[in-house]
Amino acid sequence: MFDKILVANRGEIACRVIRTARRMGIATVAVYSEADAGAMHVAMADEAVLLGPAAARESYLDAGKVIAAATATGAQAVHPGYGFLSENAEFAEACAAAGIVFIGPPVHAIQVMGSKAASKRLMGEAGVPMVPGYHGDDQSGAALEKAAAEIGFPVLVKASAGGGGKGMRIVNEAGELAEALAGARREAKAAFGDDRLLVEKYLTRPRHVEVQVFGDRHGNVVHLFERDCSIQRRHQKVVEEAPAPGLTAEARAHVGAAGVAAAKAVAYVGAGTVEFLYEDGRFYFIEMNTRLQVEHPVTEMITGLDLVEWQLRVAAGQELPLRQEEIRRRGHAFEARVYAEDPTRGFLPSTGRLRHLRPPAEGVHVRVDTGVREGDAVTVHYDPMIAKLVVWDETRDAALRRLRSALAAYQVVGVSTNIGFLQAIASHPVFAAGEVDTGFIERHGALLSPAAEPVPDTVLAVAALSVMVERAREVERVARRSGDPFSPWHAAAGWRLNDDNHHDLAFRDGDRRVAVTVHYRAEGWLLDLPERRVAAKAEAEGDGRLAVELDGTRRGATVVRVGEELNLFVDGRAWRLLLDDPAARAAAHEMAGGGLTAPMPGKVVQVIATRGAVVERGAPLLILEAMKMEHTIKAPANGTVREIHFRAGDQVPEGAELLEFEVAED
Ligand code: ADP
Numbered sequence: 001m002f003d004k005i006l007v008a009n010r011g012e013i014a015c016r017v018i019r020t021a022r023r024m025g026i027a028t029v030a031v032y033s034e035a036d037a038g039a040m041h042v043a044m045a046d047e048a049v050l051l052g053p054a055a056a057r058e059s060y061l062d063a064g065k066v067i068a069a070a071t072a073t074g075a076q077a078v079h080p081g082y083g084f085l086s087e088n089a090e091f092a093e094a095c096a097a098a099g100i101v102f103i104g105p106p107v108h109a110i111q112v113m114g115s116k117a118a119s120k121r122l123m124g125e126a127g128v129p130m131v132p133g134y135h136g137d138d139q140s141g142a143a144l145e146k147a148a149a150e151i152g153f154p155v156l157v158k159a160s161a162g163g164g165g166k167g168m169r170i171v172n173e174a175g176e177l178a179e180a181l182a183g184a185r186r187e188a189k190a191a192f193g194d195d196r197l198l199v200e201k202y203l204t205r206p207r208h209v210e211v212q213v214f215g216d217r218h219g220n221v222v223h224l225f226e227r228d229c230s231i232q233r234r235h236q237k238v239v240e241e242a243p244a245p246g247l248t249a250e251a252r253a254h255v256g257a258a259g260v261a262a263a264k265a266v267a268y269v270g271a272g273t274v275e276f277l278y279e280d281g282r283f284y285f286i287e288m289n290t291r292l293q294v295e296h297p298v299t300e301m302i303t304g305l306d307l308v309e310w311q312l313r314v315a316a317g318q319e320l321p322l323r324q325e326e327i328r329r330r331g332h333a334f335e336a337r338v339y340a341e342d343p344t345r346g347f348l349p350s351t352g353r354l355r356h357l358r359p360p361a362e363g364v365h366v367r368v369d370t371g372v373r374e375g376d377a378v379t380v381h382y383d384p385m386i387a388k389l390v391v392w393d394e395t396r397d398a399a400l401r402r403l404r405s406a407l408a409a410y411q412v413v414g415v416s417t418n419i420g421f422l423q424a425i426a427s428h429p430v431f432a433a434g435e436v437d438t439g440f441i442e443r444h445g446a447l448l449s450p451a452a453e454p455v456p457d458t459v460l461a462v463a464a465l466s467v468m469v470e471r472a473r474e475v476e477r478v479a480r481r482s483g484d485p486f487s488p489w490h491a492a493a494g495w496r497l498n499d500d501n502h503h504d505l506a507f508r509d510g511d512r513r514v515a516v517t518v519h520y521r522a523e524g525w526l527l528d529l530p531e532r533r534v535a536a537k538a539e540a541e542g543d544g545r546l547a548v549e550l551d552g553t554r555r556g557a558t559v560v561r562v563g564e565e566l567n568l569f570v571d572g573r574a575w576r577l578l579l580d581d582p583a584a585r586a587a588a589h590e591m592a593g594g595g596l597t598a599p600m601p602g603k604v605v606q607v608i609a610t611r612g613a614v615v616e617r618g619a620p621l622l623i624l625e626a627m628k629m630e631h632t633i634k635a636p637a638n639g640t641v642r643e644i645h646f647r648a649g650d651q652v653p654e655g656a657e658l659l660e661f662e663v664a665e666d
Contacts (some may be wrong), residue, residue: 070644133200
């Protein structure tokens with residue numbers, strides 16, 4: 001076994017690998033970029049080496065620098081995690097050349113499986129069932145169009161080098177194909193430096209079922225059961241579970257065997273995942289990922305095994321610790337990916353500092369894999385995942401209940417998150433019934449999208465009480481500082497200075513303004529809320545926690561105030577209200593001009609609109625690439641493009657005014 005390994009990654013996966021290495025008595029070396037100098041994975045490792053600037057290309061993706069760091073620190077092996085260099089065959093080769101063990105499969109397997117087209121050809125030969133498609137070398141528009149026509153619409157265009165759903169386009173009819181091919185090529189080129197595409201039949205209601213496989217250098221290959229990853233948004237996994245719900249024993253055995261057959265066909269060594277689509281009782285191979293998968297913890301939860309430990313053992317030349325028949329599963333596990341993103345703005349990544357971060361308590365049933373701590377920043381440079389929330393219990397129902405309560409306990413302030421969205425999925429009756437398929441999120445979009453429902457009275461009451469408690473404390477502080485025991489400010493509790501003994505507060509809930517009148521009573525307050533009047537008491541308990549009593553019912557709440565913004569965690573849900581302050585509102589109004597601004601930092605890929613163009617609402621004006629995805633900036637209304645401030649290729653900061661747009665008066 002190795003004495004020291006280097007972890008060529010960041011975030012939660014780097015932390016997760018370090019944890020296992022530590023348990024096994026293996027020293028760890030972290031690598032980091034300038035942006036990550038204070039990151040959790042750096043703090044956790046025994047040693048850390050600075051690679052370079054924030055941009056991944058100049059740090060985490062720079063194979064030469066990573067190998068130099070391993071050599072300099074005497075690391076005997078490199079664990080690449082997922083993403084970055086994990087499926088880079090040249091990197092694996094360069095490691096070998098430098099006498100360092102690459103903790104992953106042989107170069108040949110990475111090469112074949114790294115190309116969706118090549119892997120499909122090989123799997124076809126090995127008799128693994130596949131979606132009908134074109135995986136050929138002729139990449140001309142004519143060849144792809146002909147293939148699409150033969151396959152029959154709808155078809156799916158994919159980047160051959162693809163991953164993470166990037167470069168993927170659904171094409172419903174021939175007329176849409178040319179544009180889809182151009183967009184997919186651009187996205188594939190930007191994300192993978194390779195613009196080759198493949199076209200295949202688009203299945204309309206598949207499930208995504210994948211098999212965790214493991215091989216060693218002694219010819220053993222086993223599977224560790226399957227995972228269902230059908231809950232996806234834009235082809236990216238959001239919630240995963242193991243085992244796949246509702247499979248018959250035969251189907252389960254069949255897909256496990258198909259996974260093993262696929263792995264054997266490439267003489268696979270190490271951890272890998274063979275992905276299938278499952279529709280009408282049939283499995284279709286889509287790709288193999290030659291690395292540890294993001295969602296591997298659900299497999300660990302049901303098997304009780306540590307997959308990173310297995311990876312290290314195999315890389316060190318040992319045999320697999322268990323034979324197929326010795327691998328057991330128990331219970332059910334879910335993983336929910338908690339992202340810093342804003343569901344109300346098309347799930348755009350949300351950057352900022354994590355001012356308040358309270359994950360649910362960990363234990364046998366709950367595991368939180370994270371790479372950030374309170375005070376850390378989510379930046380534009382890397383994936384905006386905050387954590388993977390993993391739960392386990394004896395049955396799917398019980399595990400789902402765990403998932404719901406763990407999500408309800410998760411508190412994040414400083415960035416927007418998808419927690420409310422995950423809660424909506426976890427509470428959905430169709431999901432609870434295990435009736436999942438990859439179209440689930442799209443089909444139930446309305447139910448799952450952030451509720452436009454007005455903030456409930458209970459939450460408003462908590463907001464008002466938190467403001468009152470804070471003001472009372474402020475008054476006390478002033479009095480204490482004044483040093484005058486007879487100061488009228490000392491009458492803090494009753495605020496008797498106020499003639500008519502009440503106080504008007506107002507909050508902004510999105511576009512709505514809500515007023516709350518607070519009357520002082522000898523015992524606490526009386527609140528006039530939009531729907532009712534309640535008697536209330538409140539007491540601060542520190543760390544933002546507030547013990548609240550409304551009409552005799554006590555409940556705990558947490559309120560984290562950032563300027564005028566109140567972040568409220570009440571009854572397992574998060575709400576954000578603004579304390580309505582006229583001065584702050586005027587300032588905000590001034591900021592909102594008539595321009596269209598960049599929702600995040602990025603690069604202008606294409607300017608579609610021309611100066612002076614009269615366009616209809618929704619017309620695409622400009623394409624921005626940010627975080628390796630393309631975002632189309634559309635006309636917010638019918639109107640005229642007055643000015644365009646950037647050209648294709650320009651880099652734009654967040655909030656930059658991209659175009660001046662004049663809304664037509666009709
Ligand atoms: P990536 O490597 O970019 O993640 P995959 O080939 O693994 O791409 O596919 C990701 C997801 O896209 C699948 O889980 C599925 O939801 C969808 N998908 C892929 N191929 C098809 C297909 N032929 N028909 C329908 N959906 C598909």
